[in-house]
Amino acid sequence: MNVPLWAWLAVLGVIVLMLAVDLFAHRKAHVIGVREAALWSAVWVAFGVGFGVLVWQLYGAEFGQQYFAGYLIEKSLAVDNVFIWAIIFTYFAVPREYQHRVLFLGVLGALVFRGIFIAAGSAIIASAGWVLYLFAAFLLFTGYRMIRQRNDHPEPEKSRALKLFRRYVPMTDNFHGQKFLVRKNGLVLATPLLAVLALVEVTDIIFAVDSIPAIFAVTDEVFLVFTANAFAILGLRAMYFLLADLIHRFIYLKIGLALVLVWVGIKMLLKIDIYYIPTPLSLGVIATILGVSIGASLWVTRGQERRAPAGPAHAPFGTATAAEMAELEPLWRRGPSDEKARSATSALGRDAGEPGPGERAGAERDGNPHAAEPDAGPRAPARDRRE
Known part of the structure; x- marks a missing residue:
């Protein structure tokens, strides 16, 4: 050729x-x-x-x-x-x-x-x-x-x-x-x-x-x-x-x-x-x-509905948009306590009562002085603790 x-x-x-x-x-x-x-x-x-x-x-x-x-x-x-x-x-x-x-x-x-x-x-x-x-x-x-x-x-x-x-x-x-x-x-x-x-x-x-x-x-x-x-x-x-x-x-x-x-x-x-x-x-x-x-x-698999791809339990919002995540940001800190909060988080792929990313980040934060502020935007999964 x-x-x-x-x-x-x-x-x-x-x-x-x-x-x-x-x-x-x-x-x-x-x-x-x-x-x-x-x-x-x-x-x-x-x-x-x-x-x-x-x-x-x-x-x-x-x-x-x-x-x-x-x-x-x-x-x-x-x-x-x-x-x-x-x-x-x-x-x-x-x-x-x-x-x-x-x-x-x-x-x-x-x-x-x-x-x-x-x-x-x-x-x-x-x-x-x-x-x-x-x-x-x-x-x-x-x-x-x-x-x-x-x-x-x-x-x-x-x-x-x-x-x-x-x-x-x-x-x-x-x-x-x-x-x-x-x-x-x-x-x-x-x-x-x-x-x-x-x-x-x-x-x-x-x-x-x-x-x-x-x-x-x-x-x-x-x-x-x-x-x-x-x-x-x-x-x-x-x-x-x-x-x-x-x-x-x-x-x-x-x-x-x-x-x-x-x-x-x-x-x-x-x-x-x-x-x-x-x-x-x-x-x-x-x-x-x-x-x-x-x-x-x-x-x-006929009859099955479209759904977000499966992932680890600590990926709470799956394929949620940034706007949806920002709307629920207060829930990240206190955890859902009422029926409205539970239904909102359930719609985005997180079970009621499960710790939000902010709570996990606070528990697992490794002391990095340059980490972004809590209200900077949607959070990714917290980093692993380094020795």
């Missing part, structure tokens, strides 16, 4: 333009509803599919099918990423209107890191073909591990990245709007939103380690690997806001994703020395596995 330099530049230009449009459309913090998320999801999917049709027309059916196979793999694996994001946002009780900015920067970082991984992976494969055996073995192991751990839920408080961040980065106890850094008493401090961004970037890197070998199993064309990744990633933010409240219904999706990884691992092994599985067959198998796992999940 001979791709001229101008084609690379054109693709990069389109990506930058799309990011600029997205940033302009969401320049003001607001809660992104299901309708808006569905509209943006349709826009990103249209761009991804449209580019695949263009590749098909310009370079033929084989390369077009390879692109769509890679795009489908990346898009499906991204759903697992959405689940992790939901847990992170719930753990930190990030107001919904602040989440888009974190995801925008997270996706921007993911594009950069994946570009680096793709370039490195392509160079390694070109110079040492035996690496494909390692890629295939890694995909098979990852698929097996995903099946074994399909019912496990990540716990952000146990994340090494978060522990390192808390140890070395001075951080306030409160959110300060969409700011990642604030100045207090002459010192620059991180806000909890920066810790959230750091965790999002770490999860993107971890998922890239799984997904990059998977797409190399269906195509070794660097241009197709990069563009399939890019167009799949660009729609991640809208996908999150569309699926975050429904993610609990995809009960068989991890099994489906695991089978996809096992399939592409087998395909890679066969391609090396034995037999090349035609791309249409590979694409059909991937689509069938994903379709069956998603369809079965939705059928078994």
Whole structure:
């Protein structure tokens, strides 16, 4: 596949333009509803599919099918990423209107890191073909591990990245709007939103380690690997806001994703020395596995209502907005004592009588003289006590 330099530049230009449009459309913090998320999801999917049709027309059916196979793999694996994001946002009780900015920067970082991984992976494969055996073995192991751990839920408080961040980065106890850094008493401090961004970037890197070998199993064309990744990633933010409240219904999706990884691992092994599985067959198998796992999940869980993603008990407000959290701020200090207070906190995902973030922060405060004042804004979970 001979791709001229101008084609690379054109693709990069389109990506930058799309990011600029997205940033302009969401320049003001607001809660992104299901309708808006569905509209943006349709826009990103249209761009991804449209580019695949263009590749098909310009370079033929084989390369077009390879692109769509890679795009489908990346898009499906991204759903697992959405689940992790939901847990992170719930753990930190990030107001919904602040989440888009974190995801925008997270996706921007993911594009950069994946570009680096793709370039490195392509160079390694070109110079040492035996690496494909390692890629295939890694995909098979990852698929097996995903099946074994399909019912496990990540716990952000146990994340090494978060522990390192808390140890070395001075951080306030409160959110300060969409700011990642604030100045207090002459010192620059991180806000909890920066810790959230750091965790999002770490999860993107971890998922890239799984997904990059998977797409190399269906195509070794660097241009197709990069563009399939890019167009799949660009729609991640809208996908999150569309699926975050429904993610609990995809009960068989991890099994489906695991089978996809096992399939592409087998395909890679066969391609090396034995037999090349035609791309249409590979694409059909991937689509069938994903379709069956998603369809079965939705059928078994039919009738369940949309709800906020599950998270640790100390993420009291789930996906509440900043306005809702500010309205209940007095309750954080005294705890709900009447029926009105109990119903209000229950509506936002906290049981009556449960200590509020302010109470926990007061009990667990570690004496940091630069911590933000109690009324600075919505609180993130209190930091762990340091020795």
